[in-house]
Amino acid sequence: MPLLRFYLGDKGDDGADGIDGFTPADAGGSLLSQPLLDSFIDNKISKSANISSTILSHSSYVDRYGRNEWSNKEEYTNYVPFSNDFSQWDDISGRWSVIGATIDPLGGSDAVEINLDVDTDVLSTPTYIVEDIVTIAPLNGCISFYIKTISGDVTGLDITVGSDTHTLPPPTSEYMRVVFPLYIAGAFILSINPRGKTGARVALYGAQVEDNLTARRLIVTNGAPVTKDSEAGTIRQSDKGVLIESGKTNETHFSNDLSKWSIDNGTIEQSPIPDAFGHVYQSTRVVFGSLPNIEISTTTDALDNGETYTVSFWAYNTGGSLSSIIVSLGAGADVDLGIPPVSGFERMSAKCVTNNTDELIIKLESLSLNAQLLISSVQIEKDNITSYIQTGPAGVARIPENFNMAYDYNFPSPALSWSLVFGKEVMIDNSDVKTIFSNGEAGSNEFSLSYQNRLLTLNMGGNTITEDMYDFRKVALVFDGAQVKFYGEKVLISTQSIAPSSFISALVYIGYNGTDEYINSYLSNFMAYNVALTENEIIYLLGV
Structure with a gap:
């Protein structure tokens, strides 16, 4: 009669009891599922801690699908005075007229149907058709709006920004959101220029000029610029972790x-x-x-x-x-x-x-x-x-991202037993100090972990120990009150003695030291426990 066997623990070396052998692994599931800190995981900054993040500039990164993307700033502004009411836009040359409201791309009726009163496909550039004045300080941003062809012959589309004309994809019978990033020198005339024959009609909706390099959710305006908080997802996260960089x-x-x-x-x-x-x-x-x-x-x-x-x-x-x-x-x-x-x-x-x-x-x-x-x-x-x-x-200049949290309830005491686990990717081997975490203190109050060249250094109260951990993507440290064990992937690399420290700071800084020593790479799955985990528990957490 065939037997069905169930094993606990995670897979590792052949023949090792509790890993790929015939006895359960010594891994406490309840303990491992309740870390003091569980952060920089897929789609979340943290499961357990209230980590503060400061994103003050639009920074680029490669997302989990391999695409170049931009992070969101914490707030953004639509500088177009009338985002939807195109009857307030100018028609100085008598080239178009408003027919009335029509269905917008979000299912409402806030779009505007516009009729071309002249042949616009023969006008030379720069030209001005549906135009408005946008008052803005110089910045890198983008222009966006929705457009579709309703009827007639519309063969092209461009925008005039000041005196510069930029070609855009021609509109179709379905709404498309046109997004055009560019440097904006200051107050300018923005003109949306459908190119077509007399009597052709288009629908326009949601004009936005914003201080981001890719278009965010539309902010509706009605006579003046409006500023709102950005939608969620401002951190630069990919399958490698969260990218944290210094200013550059x-x-x-x-x-x-x-x-x-x-x-x-x-x-x-x-x-x-x-x-x-x-x-x-x-x-x-x-x-x-x-x-x-x-x-x-x-x-x-x-x-x-x-x-x-x-x-x-x-x-x-x-x-x-x-x-x-x-x-x-x-x-x-x-x-x-x-x-x-x-x-x-x-x-x-x-x-x-x-x-x-x-x-x-x-x-x-x-x-x-x-x-x-x-x-x-x-x-x-x-x-x-x-x-x-x-x-x-x-x-x-890129303004660096800052991640920190209150020490209380989020991070283990350096005076007691603790365990730390983290992953890192795309770290450069050089003499710069690349901080994993720091309490922002120095001397006898310091508690920090950082790389320099290939060495990972733990500092507790000015006492330091180091180990070459550069080649490992996933790393764990376990402190039992007197000794620290360094794990790289599933391997115990070394055991070193170090005296504990006792100072508890107000904040813990993640990915930098509170001033200028940034990790300048991806940080992932940063976890902290207020106990010394066993070897099998560490192997389980490292995903081996």
Whole structure:
């Protein structure tokens, strides 16, 4: 008669009792399911603690699906005075008229049906059709609105921002939300320009100019800008964990608008192919002229002469043959980046040394003159490469994210037994101190855990122990009141003695030390227990 056997515990080495053997593992399910701290898990900052996060700038990251995305700021503003009431928009040249209300994309009746009173497809650029004045401070943001064709011949769409015209996807019979990110220099005339024949009709809804680089939920306005809290999901989370970075500046000018760059022997065009962040009709396409070599360049913020910077951008050769991409900072040495991919955008980077001139130069060669190269999201930054920061006519600094929580009830006392578990990804091996957690104190009051080069250092009251833990994605530390055990994945790496400390601070900082020592990588599954867990319990938590 066949037997059905049930085993407790988690899988590990063959033949080990309670792991892949024939006896239960010594893992207390009730204990493990009730950690003091359970944070930076899938889709949540924490299950158990009230962790405060501060997101003051729009920062980029790669989400769990491999897409480049932007985090939300904690609040945002719609600067368009009348988001839905297009009867308040101007028709200075008599080119359109309001028919009345119509069904909007959310199922209401707040959209406006507009009739084209003249042939707008023959008007030269820049032109102004449905226009309004938007008062705004200079910023990197985006323009968005909903549009669809109701009837007649509508063959195109563009927007005029000040004196610049940008082509957009033509409207269809279904609503689409058009999103166009760009640097906005200040107060400007915004004109939505459906291109078609007299009598054609379109529906417009939800015009928004906001201080985010991708469109958020519509904020309805009726005569003045309105500011609201952002929707949830502001942290930069992916399958690797939560990305926590220090402040950094992109020194490039017009990082995603090559139309503002200088170019020799070629032109820059808008591309219908989405850029590295999914936006269409950005000025990213480089078109060769009559010679096989092109040089494009842009000014930068003041660079420190003789210093090393990382230059990076996303590149995609959509057709033809490209021989090389070479970059330099001013008169500094050329660096060959190799050949860009032909199947999609890839971020390419190189270390470059400056030499007197505040300028980025990119040299391209296509012997057949037929390369169809897209260059998106260019960045120049000191030291190592970090997430992309979009810029306008000047460099832009990323404001670092800050995560902290009250110590009481959320974190174990350093004077008693405790256990810590965490994961980390994409951490650079260098001399910078990369903090996992800190109580923000120093000397005899300090309680912190950080990496420097390959070493993980535990500091309790000024007493420190270190272990080489760099190669492990998942790490655990167990303190029994006198000794600490270091685990990398399922392996006990070492046991070291350390004297406990007793100071309890007001706050615990996660991913940084409260000032300037950031982890600069992904942190995940950060857990804390106020007991010394067993080896089988640690193996279970590490997911082996």
